[in-house]
Amino acid sequence: MPEESETRSAEASPSAKNDASATSSSAPRGGERENEGAADVGSLLDALVRQRLSDATRMPTHEFWETQPVGQFGDDVRGEALKEGPIDAPKTPTEVSEEGGALPPGYEWCSCDLTCEKTQEEVYELLTNNYVEDDDAMFRFQYSQEFLKWALRPPGYHVDWHVGVRLKVTKTLVAFITGVPAKVQVNGREIELAEINFLCIHKKLRSKRIAPTLIKEITRRVNLRDVWQAAYTAGVVLPKPISRARYWHRSLDIRKLVEIGFTRLGRDNSMSRAVQAYKLSPKPKSEGLRHMTKDDVPKVAALLSKYLSKFAVAPILSEAEVEHLLLPREDVVYSYVVEDEKTKKITDFISFYNLPSQIIHGNTKHKTLKAAYSYYNVATSVPLVELMEDALILAKCNDFDVFNALDLMENNTFLRELKFGIGDGNLHYYLYNWRVTHDIEPSQVALVLT
Ligand code: MYA
8 A cells, every 4th residue: 555655765866955056056157148148149049948947947057067968958949850869079089188177176086996995995985974865864875885896897897987086185085976888779779878877975075066077077088988978867857857767665664664764654554554565475476486597697688688679778788797787696686587497498587786775864773774676677477567576575585674666667567556655756867968859758768777
């Protein structure tokens, strides 16, 4: 009974302060642009469109993002026939600066080598204390070191795409942003791009326009390797999402979720009724279900590739990537296959990853919210809803408190039936230097960024 409980999305949305700072710091720029526009009919029109949009939707203007090759609010109302594809004119790496961009005095760039234990600890500390929180500052993501090594070192990764900023004197790591190489199909076209993640600035250095400097630096480093597009997700609205997804949450340990303030019981609900409602079988039901092993990699890669190719936005995964991303790793990623006993075919696939959140409000004895996140799932021998019921059972057996899923792919076909409750935040999908002419439904998105 999802309607009887309310659930918060610690995961989807960074702090409200983030949004507020973006609004106030960029507002004057909109005015400047309007005056410049008097001399130029094109920019006057742009300014008017922007003004109308900000008035109508109270959308903040974006001093940085309006200068970047990304879709802009208003693109679709200007009436120009904009073509799908790269936004910037083609360039070569020889045109890209060899030097890192200017940082405020006292700071320096570094690359964070995650094979080095000390660096791993530094990145872990920075993120643990400063990364994404929910709007009410109750929960903060707590990526483990093993998780970071997994997510940031896929086949062909580049150390120079793991960008850090350090204090010159003490060498303390105070900011971070990462890219990893990937191939993604977008509306039938294959793009070699960088998946950007883990943008983080120490709390004491917020609202100083360091984020645009980090983004420009990672862009430079990605361009130097002749890559000109990127994909990223964020809780905040920036110019301009290609899709907007929503988190849903399935309680596994409702008692704990209520105790820590993650979920509230509806007025007419009692704890004993809720415990009963969220009860699951002790064991998965699919016959032939087992852990994925290394020998399964080719078959899982084939099954996934066939499935993912149906979607407008989806990763194109090599066998090496399937092995890296989807072979089970303790406390990081959990993957299972259903094998047909007679034919030895892999017919179905389940995966989820472990991303705990720290409980940062002090009103509970609990320290951590243990959350499983739905990753890639394929059902061919049973309906997806049955397979995902097994996913919930497996997550429960692995001691997770909650199972989270975005409304991507075919997830809408099981969310309600399996008693997921809708979260309170959106996750926006973005492409850098690649225009799509129409918004993409989340059910057409099959890209899960960890
Ligand atoms: S999403 C996770 C983001 N991280 C967090 O939420 C952690 C906690 N928060 C922080 O650490 C800071 O608040 C951050 C902003 C670092 C987010 N994505 O320095 P500022 C714009 C993009 O004064 P701060 C993830 O990791 C903002 O709109 N831009 O702000 C994916 C404003 O620009 P404009 C963002 O609060 C990252 C400007 O920054 C985000 O001190 C994808 C203000 O800068 C955001 N999440 O720091 C990055 N939040 O005036 C883009 C704020 O224009 C990659 N801003 O509105 C692009 C592709 C690059 C590669 C291309 C290769 C070809």
